[in-house]
Amino acid sequence: MMNDPLFHPGWIRFNEQRWGLSAEPLTLAPDKGDAWKLETVLYRNSHGRLVTPPRNPHLPVAFHCASERPASRNRRKRLALTRLADYLQQCEFGGSLSLSSIVDDVRPFEWANMAARPRFTYHLDIATREQAIDPSARKKARKCQRLGYRCEVTEDYDAVAECLAGPEVRKGFDYRLDATELARLAELMGADHFACFLARNAQGEAMGTRVCLYAPGGHALAWSAGMKTEAMKDGVNNLVAEEALNFFDRQGCSVFDFIGANIAPVAEMKEAWGGRLVCHYAISQRGIRQLAREAYVTARTIMRRESK
Incomplete structure (x- = not known):
């Protein structure tokens, strides 16, 4: 395998x-x-x-x-x-x-x-994550839930692409992915290797997403993520990451690769999840x-x- x-x-x-x-x-x-x-x-x-x-x-x-x-x-x-x-x-x-x-x-x-x-990147051991994650990361996810956010695995690729556009606007880069490309990748890899997590607010609006690739029993890769600017203060990124970790634990995955830790603000955010610097x-x-x-x-x- x-x-x-x-x-x-x-x-x-x-x-x-x-x-x-x-x-x-x-x-x-x-x-x-x-x-x-x-x-x-x-x-x-x-x-x-x-x-x-x-x-x-x-x-x-x-x-x-x-x-x-x-x-x-x-x-x-x-x-x-x-x-x-x-x-x-x-x-x-x-x-x-x-x-x-x-x-x-x-x-x-x-x-x-x-x-x-x-x-550099961070590898988090999924089985022992409870002892590794900083309480502040959990706290932000709980805050998001109290505000009425809910996260789910989704096939709504239009909503996923809409959330991915958030960091593109803020940071001036291009994921070069639209809903059609996401749907095609999902078809090529199948639901047992490709998953999109989507957080919606209390009004049902899509506010944050994480697109992951994974091998059951192996590694899960945090391939792409996007949060709308107005939701960042609500801790939506933490809620989506937590949901992804719970999902991959159920799939028997061993490691969650946060993909990249070369920019100071990004590294600071990711290190709170307790992964090993790789x-x-x-x-x-x-x-x-x-x-x-x-x-x-x-x-x-x-x-x-x-x-x-």
């Missing part, structure tokens, strides 16, 4: 259709035996370059090892990632490749003359621009030291 819902065939198909990409499932293994296996899904654009598709938090990676001994597992994982780095070294990138947090050793990529930039990496090739940037940073560091 794959823990990451980004391995789902419907998700892969959505990326191909929505962004005009070609998916390239990749399986690496030793030349002999079955001591380890690494699986991932890469995507190529129309020019044949490897890319991370829009709206993908990472490229999924699964590592299987026949031994649980730390020494054997570490060595075999290094060998597997070295094979992946060798493969990527032969390809042309169309941008950086954001890899799953399963890739926690970036040395093979650096040895292959690639650059690795750390990115690092994953964006891999890029060392072209002229990357080398120039590294030279600039090195020169500035030397100048600062000499000026002291």
Whole structure:
């Protein structure tokens, strides 16, 4: 079983259709035996370059090892990632490749003359969340309920898209999703891997949403979220997150990935849920621009030291 819902065939198909990409499932293994296996899904654009598709938090990676001994597992994982780095070294990138947090050793990529930039998210253990969540997060969800809000799993994709428009207006970005695209993704992935949570106020108006991808028994990803500006003070974001966690607990999911913690206000909001800070990496090739940037940073560091 794959823990990451980004391995789902419907998700892969959505990326191909929505962004005009070609998916390239990749399986690496030793030349002999079955001591380890690494699986991932890469995507190529129309020019044949490897890319991370829009709206993908990472490229999924699964590592299987026949031994649980730390020494054997570490060595075999290094060998597997070295094979992946060798493969990527032969390809042309169309941008950086954001890899799953399963890739926690970036040395093979650096040895292959690639650059690795750390990115962060929070992983919350769903089974033990009651002890982890800050009381303030629960308090805001209770306030929202007292105001008459209710949250449900929905197929009202027009209402979901309407809520997603809230942060687009406030923050000036584009989810690049409308109701039609949401409905198509729901059809491709099915209700056992795709869920929309919608909060309505006492008047029945849609005020907040969270769109999630999940693998029953595996990970749930907080893929997209949107709250109308007038509802933010009511704690609607907390109510929707709480409902999502309860839902995924019933589905047997093990981890809730809050997707992203690289912006200070976002990190502050997400850390209240008690998740573990997790690092994953964006891999890029060392072209002229990357080398120039590294030279600039090195020169500035030397100048600062000499000026002291």
